[in-house]
Amino acid sequence: MSRHQEPKALPKPLKRPSQARAKFTVQALYDAFVRIWRRDGPKAANTKAVAAEAGFAVGTVYDYFPNREALFSGYVRHSLELLLARIDAQVIAAGGLAWDERLARLVRITACVDRDAAYFDAAMLAREHEVAEPKHHRRFFDELTAKWTEAVRSWSDLTPQPPDLTIRALCVATWGARRYVLLVGPPAEALGDWVTELERVARQALRTPPD
Template sequence: MASIYARRPASGFGKPDKAAGSGKNRVKPLKRPLQARAKFTVQAIYDAFVRIWRRHGWEGVTTRAVALETGISVGTLYEYFPNKHALLSGYFRHYLDALLQAVDQQVVQAMQLTWEERIQRLVRLTCGMDVEELPYFDSAMLMLEYQIAEPKHHRRACDELSARWIATFDACTDLPHRPDADTIKALFVSVLGGRRYLLLVGPDDAEIGNWVGEMQRLCCTALHNADTD
């Protein structure tokens, strides 16, 4: 798996980033935390980043603000993230890792679930809206994602989540008729693509709930119909 962690020249937090503006030499985190202390520090940085983001938006994410909010030195912050684009890039991967872990634990590895319950959980998590166990993610972050993430990163994220969908269907041992790979892929793309588009629209909570429910119904109906083909 290609790493998203690589050393890049830093322009600094709160300063213009030529790489992000030109679309070349995407800025990335300097290293992935491996030790428990490092993981704790990076998680604290992400939590602080989200709090600042929700109060002040992207412009409020500066070296001083993130360091003060986290309770660490600026030097420690720079050990992991040379600038705000690197921090956002790392946060995107953090979100994906949390989503994959949630699907593994709550869907693929969960015991004593009917196939319908398993699929409904899978769809709810993939929809990713108003799901407390997942990190915060909003439309403004999605817009910036297109400036930071490279096509290969989008492809890898899609492949990893798609693999979890396939693993979910493998776990549905009570499903009378397992759909073929094309059907699984079509359902996956429908849910994930719809989620990303709806996020840009900025629906209210009621609209989100209705949409998630309809996507769950659509997927289950497609699988029920597959039994009669």
């Protein structure tokens, strides 16, 4: 690259849906994108194929995504926003549950091992650098650790409350391990054992006051 040449801008969606109909349309496009990706492979998940799979004209896709890289970028952001929203709804707002039950939910949602998690695989992880800069990773990680802290601080039955450092470390352990697990692809039974053990470690860390 010439020193006078501007770095190439990363692909991104043209706009974010705000109305209910637009949100429905974009969700349908994401669902079609994932079905094609899983069934036919990443190369097949282009804008034309996604439009046909979702039952829309290709122009509808272009209203939001100028190309498939932008569609992938939007889907990655969507999957992360869904994770944060689920922590809000299923952990922070779940006031009728004991703290250890809410902790188990928090770990499993962050580890993306339950049936409601957005689909994300090793091939998507390998291409993530094409649509995300380090600042994007940092922003999401700051949001995730803040959400973990908010969740734990809402557990009035957890006494004494752990320091922020403990909460952050558990978040790092869960999210970091989740991303590495995508690379190594352990068998399903091993994945279940890993998450169960991670929950146990997190419970122990939150129950033990720091020195």
